Amino acid sequence: xxxxxxxxxxxxxxxxxxxxxxxxxxxxxxxxxxxxxxxxxxxxxxxxxxxxxxxxxxxxxxxxxxxxxxxxxxxxxxxxxxxxxxxxxxxxxxxxxxxxxxxxxxxxxxxxxxxxxxxxxxxxxxxxxxxxxxxxxxxxxxxxxxxxxxxxxxxxxxxxxxxxxxxxxxxxxxxxxxxxxxxxxxxxxxxxxxxxxxxxxxxxxxxxxxxxxxxxxxxxxxxxxxxxxxxxxxxxxxxxxxxxxxxxxxxxxxxxxxxxxxxxxxxxxxxxxxxxxxxxxxxxxxxxxxxxxxxxxxxxxxxxxxxxxxxxxxxxxxxxxxxxxxxxxxxxxxxxxxxxxxxxxxxxxxxxxxxxxxxxxxxxxxxxxxxxxxxxxxxxxxxxxxxxxxxxxxxxxxxxxxxxxxxxxxxxxxxxxxxxxxxxxxxxxxxxxxxxxxxxxxxxxxxxxxxxxxxxxxxxxxxxxxx
Numbered sequence: 001x002x003x004x005x006x007x008x009x010x011x012x013x014x015x016x017x018x019x020x021x022x023x024x025x026x027x028x029x030x031x032x033x034x035x036x037x038x039x040x041x042x043x044x045x046x047x048x049x050x051x052x053x054x055x056x057x058x059x060x061x062x063x064x065x066x067x068x069x070x071x072x073x074x075x076x077x078x079x080x081x082x083x084x085x086x087x088x089x090x091x092x093x094x095x096x097x098x099x100x101x102x103x104x105x106x107x108x109x110x111x112x113x114x115x116x117x118x119x120x121x122x123x124x125x126x127x128x129x130x131x132x133x134x135x136x137x138x139x140x141x142x143x144x145x146x147x148x149x150x151x152x153x154x155x156x157x158x159x160x161x162x163x164x165x166x167x168x169x170x171x172x173x174x175x176x177x178x179x180x181x182x183x184x185x186x187x188x189x190x191x192x193x194x195x196x197x198x199x200x201x202x203x204x205x206x207x208x209x210x211x212x213x214x215x216x217x218x219x220x221x222x223x224x225x226x227x228x229x230x231x232x233x234x235x236x237x238x239x240x241x242x243x244x245x246x247x248x249x250x251x252x253x254x255x256x257x258x259x260x261x262x263x264x265x266x267x268x269x270x271x272x273x274x275x276x277x278x279x280x281x282x283x284x285x286x287x288x289x290x291x292x293x294x295x296x297x298x299x300x301x302x303x304x305x306x307x308x309x310x311x312x313x314x315x316x317x318x319x320x321x322x323x324x325x326x327x328x329x330x331x332x333x334x335x336x337x338x339x340x341x342x343x344x345x346x347x348x349x350x351x352x353x354x355x356x357x358x359x360x361x362x363x364x365x366x367x368x369x370x371x372x373x374x375x376x377x378x379x380x381x382x383x384x385x386x387x388x389x390x391x392x393x394x395x396x397x398x399x400x401x402x403x404x405x406x407x408x409x410x411x412x413x414x415x416x417x418x419x420x421x422x423x424x425x426x427x428x429x430x431x432x433x434x435x436x437x438x439x440x441x442x443x444x445x446x447x448x449x450x451x452x453x454x455x456x457x458x459x460x461x462x463x464x465x466x467x
Contacts, residue, residue, distance in 0.1 A: 010025070017201075024064075117161075307403050336380045347424040366423075370394060
C-alpha cells in the first residue's frame with residue numbers, strides 16, 4: 001500500500017552568519033518526517049522547524065542537493081535560495097589533491113568517510129588516545145568503545161582515513177608508540193581551522209548566540225547623521241557582496257571554487273584575466289589578487305593585490321577597469337616612459353596632490369597626508385620583480401598604511417588612471433559615529449557537536465586501507 005505524500009515545504013539556504021553552512025527551514029505539516037529525512041543526509045536539528053548542515057569537507061551544497069531530491073521524491077516542496085543553487089551548480093575540483101587517480105565521485109567518497117570519522121570523534125563514539133606529527137600530517141590512535149576495535153588514523157580534515165584496524169586498544173597503542181615514539185602527544189590533536197569553523201557554526205546556532213532576532217514593531221530608531229569623507233578614508237565595507245555583485249553583473253566572468261572554500265576564483269571567459277578572492281583574509285592581509293595573461297597558456301602581463309582593509313569603492317573601480325577592454329595592457333615588451341607615469345597619475349596632479357622625488361621613488365600625497373601613490377623606478381625595470389612598481393595606499397604613512405594596493409610594472413595605464421581618479425575625487429558617506437570602535441564579545445565554544453545519525457563501525461582485521 002503506497003504511503004501518503006509528504007505534505008511539507010522546506011526552504012534551503014546558506015546560513016546568514018556562516019556561509020559554509022546550509023540551513024533548512026520546515027513549514028506546514030510533515031515536520032517530523034521532513035526533519036528525519038534531512039537528518040539522514042547529515043543535517044542536525046536546531047529546533048522543531050530548523051536543521052543545519054555543517055561539514056568539514058566543504059560539500060554542503062552537494063549533500064543539500066541530495067537531501068532536496070530525496071524530499072521531492074517523498075512529495076515535499078523544496079525551495080532553494082539562488083545563492084545556494086549557484087553553489088550546487090558550480091563545478092569545482094580540489095587543487096593539488098594528493099590522490100590524483102581518483103575521480104570526483106571517489107574523492108567525495110573519501111571525504112565522506114573523513115566526515116564520518118570527524119563526527120565519531122566529536123560525538124564520543126571514537127575515543128582518541130594519542131596523536132603525533134609524522135613529518136607530513138597528523139596521525140592518531142583511537143578506540144570505538146561500543147565494539148572495542150581500535151584504529152590508526154592518518155591525515156586531517158577531508159583527507160583523514162583509517163589506516164590500520166586492531167582487535168584491541170593495547171595492540172594499537174603499542175604499535176603506535178613503536179611507529180612514532182617521542183613525537184606522540186596524549187589525547188586528540190588540536191582542532192584544525194576547518195574544524196574550528198564548523199564547531200563555531202554549530203555553537204553559535206545551537207546556543208542562539210548569533211540568532212537573528214525577528215523584526216519588532218514600533219518606531220524606527222533615529223539614524224545618525226552622515227558625514228562625507230574621501231573614499232580612501234572609508235571603512236573596508238563588504239568585500240563578499242562586492243564579489244557577488246560583480247559576478248552577477250558580468251556574465252563573461254565565471255566563479256570557481258577551490259579545495260578549501262577559503263578561496264574563490266573569478267575568471268574571464270577568455271581565460272586571460274583572473275581575480276582570486278581570499279574569504280579568510282582580514283586587515284592588511286591580501287584579500288584580492290589580480291592577473292592578466294597573453295593567452296590562456298601564455299606569459300603573465302601584470303598582476304596586482306589589494307588588502308582586506310581596502311575600501312570596497314576603490315576595489316570596485318579596479319574590478320570595473322578589469323571588465324573594460326583595456327585591462328590586458330601592453331605587456332613586458334613596452335618600456336615605461338615618463339609619459340606613461342604622467343598619464344597614470346594625471347588625476348592626482350589635477351587634484352593638487354603633492355609630488356616629491358626621493359631617489360628611485362616618486363610619491364604623490366593627498367593634501368592632508370592620509371593617502372598617496374608611489375612609483376618605484378627600480379622595480380619598474382623588471383617585469384617580474386617581487387617589489388611592486390606602483391603602490392596606492394591610505395592611512396598614516398606608506399610604511400604603515402591602513403590599506404594598500406600593489407601593482408606590477410606593466411599594469412595598464414587606463415586602469416591606474418581610473419584608480420588615481422577615484423583616490424583624488426571619490427567621496428563616500430558614513431554615519432558620524434562609524435569611526436568609533438565597537439567592542440566585540442568573546443565567543444566560547446561548547447563541547448563538540450553531537451551527530452544525529454550513527455556511522456557504520458570500522459572494518460575488522462589488521463590490513464591497511466589503501467586506495
